[in-house]
Amino acid sequence: MIRRCDSLVLLAKKLSEAKDFHGCVEFSFTPDEEIGGLTGVNYLIDQVSKPDYAIVAEPTGLDTVWIGSMGILQLDVIVRGIPSHAAQPWYGVNAFEDGVREAYALIKELKPRIEGRQFMGEGAAITLGGFVRGGNSRNLVPDYFQFSIDRRILPNEDVETALNELINYMNELRGGIKSAIDIYVVSKIESALNDRSRLLNKLINAIGNVLRISPRVGVSRVPVDTRYLQRAGIDALTYGPGNINSAHGPDEYVEVNDIIKSIYVYLQLIKEVYSDV
Numbered sequence: 001m002i003r004r005c006d007s008l009v010l011l012a013k014k015l016s017e018a019k020d021f022h023g024c025v026e027f028s029f030t031p032d033e034e035i036g037g038l039t040g041v042n043y044l045i046d047q048v049s050k051p052d053y054a055i056v057a058e059p060t061g062l063d064t065v066w067i068g069s070m071g072i073l074q075l076d077v078i079v080r081g082i083p084s085h086a087a088q089p090w091y092g093v094n095a096f097e098d099g100v101r102e103a104y105a106l107i108k109e110l111k112p113r114i115e116g117r118q119f120m121g122e123g124a125a126i127t128l129g130g131f132v133r134g135g136n137s138r139n140l141v142p143d144y145f146q147f148s149i150d151r152r153i154l155p156n157e158d159v160e161t162a163l164n165e166l167i168n169y170m171n172e173l174r175g176g177i178k179s180a181i182d183i184y185v186v187s188k189i190e191s192a193l194n195d196r197s198r199l200l201n202k203l204i205n206a207i208g209n210v211l212r213i214s215p216r217v218g219v220s221r222v223p224v225d226t227r228y229l230q231r232a233g234i235d236a237l238t239y240g241p242g243n244i245n246s247a248h249g250p251d252e253y254v255e256v257n258d259i260i261k262s263i264y265v266y267l268q269l270i271k272e273v274y275s276d277v
Helices: 004-017 096-113 161-175 199-211 226-231 256-274
Strands: 053-056 065-067 071-082 125-134 144-153 181-189 215-221 235-238
Touching: 004 256, 053 096, 053 256, 065 071, 065 226, 071 161, 096 144, 096 161, 096 181, 096 256, 144 256, 161 181, 161 235, 199 215, 199 235, 199 256, 226 235
Parallel strands: 053 235, 065 215
Antiparallel strands: 065 235, 071 144, 071 181, 125 144
């Protein structure tokens, strides 16, 4: 199987064979990206000297450069009512019905506001009900209901502000609800942005010289390991072969021709960097 990391292995081979190159290019191959990167890139940057520039070879496609990435806020909303027999529902408090009221208000009122926000051509997103559970029997008033919220944070948004927006909105709805409602934070990942990159122009030039195209500059809709480098003050960007629409799916693939092209883009970028030294 040919993977994106193969482009870096082949690049290292090309550099080792270049008799006229005397610079320093470091390669890292870290695990853990799929589950957050804490023990991968996050750990690595505290163990080595910080580079001046960095490229993370995630699959942006050869016509796209990411200068940032969206963050994630994941919540579980727990609704607790009072059980009773379905024949006498007035003795209970229906956690499901109260949970649905909360969820419907979020979908009807807050979701359009959130998803109307844009940054560099990407929109914020909120998904309710990816995880749902509750109830024990058809003939009982349910005293427990749970649903999840997944909120995608734009690079010009703050994850704490997004959290407070959701909590404050749900708190405003509690007046007409008898159940107790608790909100638990499951995951928080800040967005990232490198909007003052000196490396960006060099990469755009390299892509133009090799591929004869002007790449689209945007942000990733999912967190990528580049964010750890950017937060450490490193001029880091994301650019690599592969179609993001097939990444990490059952039929993930990278065109061999794209891998070869990316090698020559990286080589040209290295020349662009060292031309200023």
